[in-house]
Amino acid sequence: MKAKLGIIGLGSVGKALKHTLDWFYETVVYDIVGEYRWQDILNTDAVFVCVQTPEGADGRLDCSHVDEVLERLSEDNYTKPVVIRSTLRIGYMDKAKSKYPSLRLLYVPEFLRERSSFQWSVCPDRIVIAGADEDVEEVLRYFSFAEDAQIIRTDYRSAEVGKLAHNAFIATKVSFTNEIEWICSKVGADANLVMEVVAADRRVKSKEHLRPFLGPYGGKCVPKDTAELINACPDCILLKAVEAVNHRTRKNATEPKLVPNGVNCEATAR
Numbered sequence: 001m002k003a004k005l006g007i008i009g010l011g012s013v014g015k016a017l018k019h020t021l022d023w024f025y026e027t028v029v030y031d032i033v034g035e036y037r038w039q040d041i042l043n044t045d046a047v048f049v050c051v052q053t054p055e056g057a058d059g060r061l062d063c064s065h066v067d068e069v070l071e072r073l074s075e076d077n078y079t080k081p082v083v084i085r086s087t088l089r090i091g092y093m094d095k096a097k098s099k100y101p102s103l104r105l106l107y108v109p110e111f112l113r114e115r116s117s118f119q120w121s122v123c124p125d126r127i128v129i130a131g132a133d134e135d136v137e138e139v140l141r142y143f144s145f146a147e148d149a150q151i152i153r154t155d156y157r158s159a160e161v162g163k164l165a166h167n168a169f170i171a172t173k174v175s176f177t178n179e180i181e182w183i184c185s186k187v188g189a190d191a192n193l194v195m196e197v198v199a200a201d202r203r204v205k206s207k208e209h210l211r212p213f214l215g216p217y218g219g220k221c222v223p224k225d226t227a228e229l230i231n232a233c234p235d236c237i238l239l240k241a242v243e244a245v246n247h248r249t250r251k252n253a254t255e256p257k258l259v260p261n262g263v264n265c266e267a268t269a270r
């Protein structure tokens with residue numbers, strides 16, 4: 001018999017996960033927007049929590065929607081694995097574990113790219129997983145479709161920081177490219193050729209985020225996840241500089257630019 005898996009929160013991440021899991025399992029979904037039955041979620045073999053964690057007023061990720069879901073599952077004595085896929089504020093999992101001791105909590109952060117979310121969900125680069133050993137074994141079976149993914153078993157805290165560090169690295173690459181583009185404009189070099197020189201190296205590998213003239217980093221996740229690291233650890237110097245370059249790039253990006261190869265391009269969020 002097919003396992004029955006619950007998905008809570010049907011935004012970009014929840015929809016992509018449903019699209020993937022539907023190939024292999026029976027799925028049941030629940031969202032506070034729309035007509036869904038909470039009772040159906042309680043009759044599943046595991047649930048995946050995919051609700052939003054926006055940037056809060058203190059610059060840290062606001063996990064109150066995750067909390068609402070865990071509260072409800074705990075009140076209803078849910079006994080199966082609860083797999084959190086939302087991006088979390090550092091330290092959230094330890095607090096959740098003591099607040100909801102009866103829940104079998106795992107953290108499996110999602111790394112998909114929103115513009116091609118289905119493809120990334122079906123074919124992830126890695127599965128990062130933290131939780132009790134027997135729960136990890138059980139939940140990894142549900143990810144067996146991801147044959148080529150690297151499995152990284154970790155503790156809660158390293159999974160939290162690992163997810164954020166990945167987005168902060170993307171932010172750093174974008175700001176690096178924008179810094180070089182800015183320097184090129186000051187000293188009369190062609191930023192396209194300069195970044196071609198940087199990217200043509202086996203240590204650099206992918207040209208992703210190393211193309212000039214694409215504007216500041218943006219979107220739903222990279223800015224808020226980078227801010228979470230900065231505000232959790234206010235002494236960090238590099239990520240503050242990454243943010244400062246992004247602000248300057250955004251400020252300078254209001255006018256469409258004529259790039260050296262003659263193509264007019266609007267500055268866009270990467």
Ligand SMILES: NC(=O)c1ccc[n+]([C@@H]2O[C@H](COP(=O)([O-])OP(=O)(O)OC[C@H]3O[C@@H](n4cnc5c(N)ncnc54)[C@H](O)[C@@H]3O)[C@@H](O)[C@H]2O)c1
Binds near residue numbers: 088110
């Ligand atoms: N969008 C991405 O590209 C992406 C990539 C990786 C990780 N993430 C992370 O995944 C999480 C979800 O992101 P998203 O973009 O899918 O968010 P989203 O805002 O698109 O969707 C969240 C959904 O959760 C629902 N929801 C909120 N509270 C609920 C509750 N108590 N019960 C049931 N449903 C509830 C909302 O109605 C909404 O439909 C965030 O933590 C985000 O940082 C997002």
